[in-house]
Amino acid sequence: MSTAKLSPLSAQWSMLSLADIDPFPAYEILRERGPVIWDPGMNCWLVLSYELCKEVESDEGTYRIVVADAPPLSFEIKGGKTAVSSLLGDDHTRMRRLYLNLLGPSMMPKYRDEHVLPVINDAIDRFADAGRAELSSQFSEVVPARIMASMFGLPWKDDGLLADIEKWHGDIVTWVGMGYSGEEVTRKAKLASDKLNEVFRPLVLARRDERGDDIISQIWTQAPEYYGPVSVDDVLAIVRGIEIAAGETTTNAIANLFYLFLTNPEIRDAASSDHEAGLNRCVEETLRSLGSVQWRYRVANRDLTLGGAAVKQNDTLCLVNAAANRDPEHYACPHSIDLERKSPADHLAFNVGPRVCLGMWLARLMMRESMKAIMNRVPEVRLDPEEEAPHFRALSHRSYGPLHVVF
Numbered sequence: 548m549s550t551a552k553l554s555p556l557s558a559q560w561s562m563l564s565l566a567d568i569d570p571f572p573a574y575e576i577l578r579e580r581g582p583v584i585w586d587p588g589m590n591c592w593l594v595l596s597y598e599l600c601k602e603v604e605s606d607e608g609t610y611r612i613v614v615a616d617a618p619p620l621s622f623e624i625k626g627g628k629t630a631v632s633s634l635l636g637d638d639h640t641r642m643r644r645l646y647l648n649l650l651g652p653s654m655m656p657k658y659r660d661e662h663v664l665p666v667i668n669d670a671i672d673r674f675a676d677a678g679r680a681e682l683s684s685q686f687s688e689v690v691p692a693r694i695m696a697s698m699f700g701l702p703w704k705d706d707g708l709l710a711d712i713e714k715w716h717g718d719i720v721t722w723v724g725m726g727y728s729g730e731e732v733t734r735k736a737k738l739a740s741d742k743l744n745e746v747f748r749p750l751v752l753a754r755r756d757e758r759g760d761d762i763i764s765q766i767w768t769q770a771p772e773y774y775g776p777v778s779v780d781d782v783l784a785i786v787r788g789i790e791i792a793a794g795e796t797t798t799n800a801i802a803n804l805f806y807l808f809l810t811n812p813e814i815r816d817a818a819s820s821d822h823e824a825g826l827n828r829c830v831e832e833t834l835r836s837l838g839s840v841q842w843r844y845r846v847a848n849r850d851l852t853l854g855g856a857a858v859k860q861n862d863t864l865c866l867v868n869a870a871a872n873r874d875p876e877h878y879a880c881p882h883s884i885d886l887e888r889k890s891p892a893d894h895l896a897f898n899v900g901p902r903v904c905l906g907m908w909l910a911r912l913m914m915r916e917s918m919k920a921i922m923n924r925v926p927e928v929r930l931d932p933e934e935e936a937p938h939f940r941a942l943s944h945r946s947y948g949p950l951h952v953v954f
């Protein structure tokens with residue numbers, strides 16, 4: 548039986564039916580069934596409330612990350628076991644210190660000047676004289692990947708190489724999304740991983756022997772202090788982990804900020820004001836209200852009751868942060884853009900607790916600088932009424948597109 552037409556009030560309904568559409572009306576209907584409900588299509592519990600998402604994300608003793616149960620091949624394909632998102636316990640805590648040093652707030656002025664601004668300005672140079680652009684494919688989908696390439700010391704203007712890297716990441720993400728199964732999908736993911744290693748391994752080796760100012764050199768230099776001695780494979784795993792965490796997430800967040808800027812006069816006015824604070828609030832409301840990463844998973848370590856639901860040991864929980872970010876129990880007028888919220892950054896877009904995103908300062912920097920550059924360089928920018936209008940695309944990682952503009 549097709550479930551596509553079912554109401555979210557039906558016990559047979561699945562979140563899988565929300566691909567490529569605005570998911571927020573469905574989240575609100577689901578809430579009527581309770582804060583924690585079973586999704587038969589995803590074979591997991593959906594957690595919709597702000598407080599409960601926060602509770603689960605903060606308690607790694609009771610709820611483990613899915614990676615803890617992943618097959619050995621998954622670590623091989625993702626580039627190795629030393630990436631912070633694959634580590635547990637003390638190893639995870641120690642490794643986070645290294646990432647915080649590499650990606651924390653104190654590094655942002657340097658990254659802004661050396662990587663973020665050159666890449667953003669180059670992207671705008673490529674369409675500035677045309678009077679029109681499609682800001683998803685010509686900006687948000689390429690800028691974060693080029694910035695990361697620049698930070699790693701790769702030739703970030705090599706469009707062919709970056710397109711390959713994006714495709715290889717896509718093959719791996721598809722395989723993870725299929726639960727690490729499927730013969731053909733596995734073959735493609737393995738091949739993609741080999742190709743990514745061919746790109747990054749020579750860089751990792753070169754920086755071991757001759758350090759520069761790039762982030763791979765910094766990993767070699769700083770890892771012993773924060774984590775302990777690391778091998779070539781360890782550094783490769785760290786690099787590949789950062790690469791994959793940074794790309795699609797930030798791409799969606801920038802696209803969503805542009806979408807709100809182009810469609811919401813309040814956001815446009817606040818972002819355009821001379822005060823950095825207004826732009827920061829636009830960034831936070833974008834992250835809260837549209838959620839570039841809609842959900843994350845955890846697994847219950849024991850039988851328990853959560854939000855009235857009887858969760859069994861080893862059941863999977865899907866923490867729908869994007870729904871939690873519009874929980875009326877936590878936010879007044881949750882569906883409105885409100886730039887005066889008392890705690891603008893208390894949303895769950897980056898998770899909370901021991902696994903809170905380590906790239907959040909860089910993500911916010913990329914969002915802010917992208918918006919500022921567009922406003923300064925093409926101030927008349929507006930949606931092109933002759934072209935396809937933007938709509939929500941994809942499923943768990945999603946954003947508005949296409950973003951056809953004229954200026």
Ligand code: HEM
Nearest residue numbers: 631632792793796797800843896897898902904905906910
């Ligand atoms: C707007 C953009 C971004 C969003 C919405 C986002 C969201 C998230 C979320 C929800 C998690 C938690 C995953 C989980 O616990 O299941 C996470 C973790 C992580 N993110 Fe991000 N992220 C973004 C950008 C970035 C960037 C730019 C980087 C790196 C440069 C990055 C690096 C990481 C890393 C390393 C972790 C793993 C943390 C750990 O396991 O301790 N993220 N991110």
